[in-house]
Amino acid sequence: MPRVVIAPDKFRGSLTASAVAGHLARGLCAAVPGVEVVLAPVADGGEGTVEAAVAAGFERIPAVATGPTGEPVETSWARRGADAVVELAAVSGLDLLPGGAPAPLTATSRGTGELVNAALDAGCVRVVVGIGGSACTDGGAGLLRALGLRTLDRDGHPVVEGGAALVDADRVDLKGLDPRLGDVDLVVACDVDNPLTGPSGAAHVYGPQKGASADDVARLDGALGHWADLVAAATGVDRRDAPGAGAAGGVGFGLLAVAGAGTRPGADIVFELTGLARAVAGADLVITGEGSFDAQSLRGKAPTAVARVAHEQGVPVVAVVGRCLVDAADAELAGFDCVLTTTEEAGSVEASLADPGPALERIGERLGTQLAERLGASR
Template structure:
């Protein structure tokens, strides 16, 4: 039996490579005679860029850029496809993990460093830029990225707004006359891991603002800021970004880049699987194991395990999903894609107890799963 192990990260516990390694270790320790291929996956969330670069044998270019508060931080962009395509991990320069708890303030944090990575990739000759936007600390509509590429945000008097994103309430005009012209010849692809729009109760401010330190008052202010931003973009470019699908990714950065730079917003996991030629690995497999921290009906909205399972089912392969949390009740929709869902916990536990035990629980569950398959055969 050849088993393809294709999990996403277990958030706050293990990255996707670590999860795959734990599952493989458990299977090989079982009584099941098998071979395994680890094929960790990403859907645009934190770590996806590194997975793409590693899988495709790319190289990393390290440089110093600004973190969300303007301090120097080391970050990288990756080269694939013989150096014509740059892969950028937004979290590397503008990530939530770069800030301490007391520093979280999405009215002040900026995505400028990610724009610096894009500018460096253009300097190196990039003809396409793949942006993985998960894990950002910002709700700035991508204005930091755009500012780093030469976009100027002006108030009614023609003065440049420098206090981004809070100053966008005064936004009257977007000046693109100094934008790096090389961007016009560069395809920009944004890998999206959620469907949330820019505005509204399911939008960037309401849903993701609190995760990045926004108080209820801040959420209202951020919503007003992004509303004004969207209004000006539509009046000047004709592109309506307020309710575009996945416009809320990375605090609205996806919408901002679509509106100003005509970036392409794509389903993250589908794009990842196609780019990394996942179907070739599937064709050689007898069983697929995927997973992430939680698998439920929301997984079917484009999360990584769903993308893996959907492609596996096109080849009639059995799929097993491992997760920290699975539905208590039967879910017919999930059963259409997953032959078995297993919660890896070994008993009731608080979150602060369960997270450190993730590796052990994954290995144990995979070992027992291998033993079960042996018994059934």
């Protein structure tokens, strides 16, 4: 019987990656009873990273941590042996803002640091931190405070949370920083190369997505520059221009400059954790996808990374997406044999967004039929 690997990312706002994979699998199995289906939901370091790890055999560890505006949130991280996966979006993300109200000046990354601390307490020696989808622009200051760093004003008082308040900081005190950071392999899953400050930095590029006005952007950029000066004075190294320093509102900078982390492409880390290459080896078909397939998708996001893995092993790969804004020639150059959309299958954008499951199952059934016909002809 044929073997099919189903490795989609989430359909944001509609279905998790696991749910997308499940619907496609039901359609495939209806068309080809007995087909071997390997479910391997993926992510690129943002939302869904912990889910992908859990689907690959990690244990989900429930936790309560500080949300982006200071309220406690129920969240989780993932563990397998001495490896941990922490997802910023699951504790400091945009979707966790109370009532959806933006808080670009005051949102904090503290909760992400609390989850890293929980992983250290559990004895983990390798911690992957996926940093996509943040609500904050605090330069990673909140995360580092949770790990023992202090930011003090001229009177020696702690500076409050949020990016805007960093302008009030007079010095950074590293003495209380958790010494275990020196013994852990801390890896940042990051797919952008923005610096911390300037026109391509965290505030200017990502601040407006978090509700920042033009005045807010200028204020945050200045505060982040001041924060970088203080960190450089404390550590002796200036990492503000390091690729990825501006990721997640500067959380990348905090992890790189103070916590000793390194960066790797998010999708590559997830594939390594989940063993995607092993799953793809010898498969007859790979199905991947995401909610919106656009030009950004071709720049290293999870489905394109899946296509690369499949192409390297000579396995055909199909993208099943909510909507497609990429022309067929560019999709082919990126390694996709074809791209199918739930919008076209459901008959409208509205129907696809409201309930993409039935469309995914019909697409899965059609792909199963085509696969059976192709393999039958080749035999």
